[in-house]
Amino acid sequence: MTALSSKNCSFQYQEHQTNQFLDVSCLLFLIILGKTLLNILMLGMRRKTTYQNFMEYFCISLAFIDLLLLVNISLISYFRDFVFLGIRFTKYHICLFTQIISFTYGLLPYPVVLLAYIDYYLNLSKTTMFPCKCQKFFYFFIIIFIWISVLAYVLRDPAIYQSLNAQNVYSCQCPFYVSIQSYWLSFSMVMILFIAFLTSWSEVVTLVRAVRVTSYMNVAILYFPFSSQSSYMMSSKKILLPKLIICFLGTWFPFVLLQILILLLKVQIPAYIEMNIPLLYFVNSFLIATVYWFNCHKLSLKDIALPVDPFVSWKCCFIPLTIHNFEHTEKPISIIIY
Structure with a gap:
């Protein structure tokens, strides 16, 4: 029995x-x-x-x-x-x-x-x-x-x-396995974004109030207002930083919030899930913005050959727009977009 x-x-x-x-x-x-x-x-x-x-x-x-x-x-x-x-x-x-x-x-x-x-x-x-x-x-x-x-x-x-x-x-x-590399990578990116936003928050707020959304060739783009002398000041990192922040957060803001929640809640995500294509494209946009900011003095406004981001249109950050009567202009002809 x-x-x-x-x-x-x-x-x-x-x-x-x-x-x-x-x-x-x-x-x-x-x-x-x-x-x-x-x-x-x-x-x-x-x-x-x-x-x-x-x-x-x-x-x-x-x-x-x-x-x-x-x-x-x-x-x-x-x-x-x-x-x-x-x-x-x-x-x-x-x-x-x-x-x-x-x-x-x-x-x-x-x-x-x-x-x-x-x-x-x-x-x-x-x-x-x-x-x-x-x-x-x-x-x-x-x-x-x-x-x-x-x-x-x-x-x-x-x-x-x-x-x-x-x-x-x-x-x-x-x-x-839970990757420690992914944790520190997300932590570093969030901290860099936080510090960059703090150092230029007033410029970001001012630019957000002035920025407009328009269309060029049936593509929605951001219109950054430029002064008459802005074309000669594009090599300034201080001027370029708020534009990069707005373009980056305008596309990846939900993903940034997700990363912040994961870090605050200390969520342990297996590496086979955490290593994904949305994360790689998010990192990709961050790297492109970083390269632009560190090498802004190498950027040419007349013949600008920039790495093309699959999701973020960075070109509007670099080309000055001086369009008269913009409110009555349907398609700005000075905008070049990929």
Whole structure:
């Protein structure tokens, strides 16, 4: 009787463990599916330009990795137990693959941000004059090298390997890595925005009261009023900063509030969720504004070749507008927009 009860308890425990794994698999599938759909939406909403940069290619590679993870989770969830190329895949590999991706994503923010900033700086200063095909190949090579290097580090690091052992993989909790890099990156960006706003809040308020929204070629743009001498003062960082703040917050203000709430509430988001395309485009706009501000003396008003932001139109910050009777003008002809 005792042995029979023990077997029944063991069977019930195994059945409960299996159900929990199925619940985790369904939850991971829904999360990755939602993230993949968000990736497609952001890539579809971005401004279509011929200008290519490192961050743009990396966002595409991230969307591909998320799609690959979704396909793997879907196949394993459907077949549950199968052999492919001599390797047996079970439902436990769903947790294992997601943990590996989580560790990999958690180590990417710093190198990606650094390389993106260097890329924008070199392109703005025109120190690199590679042909278009060579530049695309260079971006492709760098991105492949980053993914392989970080993945190799994750699989060979003793501390990470220990967290990926059978004891953690076969547990019902399936813990995921929370990236400290993403936390400090968000914290640094929010603090820099806060300090920049404090140092120029009066200019920002004055400019917000004077700024107007108009259209050019059926595109909504911001109209910044300029004085007659403003065209000779565009190299001033003090004048440029409030315009950059308004353009940036005008596009990313909801995302800035989200980052502030996450930091204040100390929300721990797994790295496989936190590393996403909206965050990368948010960082991308921040990097472009930073490059503009540090290199405002290099910007030419007559022949301005600026890195094109997929979501923020920065060009209106640099071109002075002196349009008479603007209230009666439907389409300002002096505005050049990408």
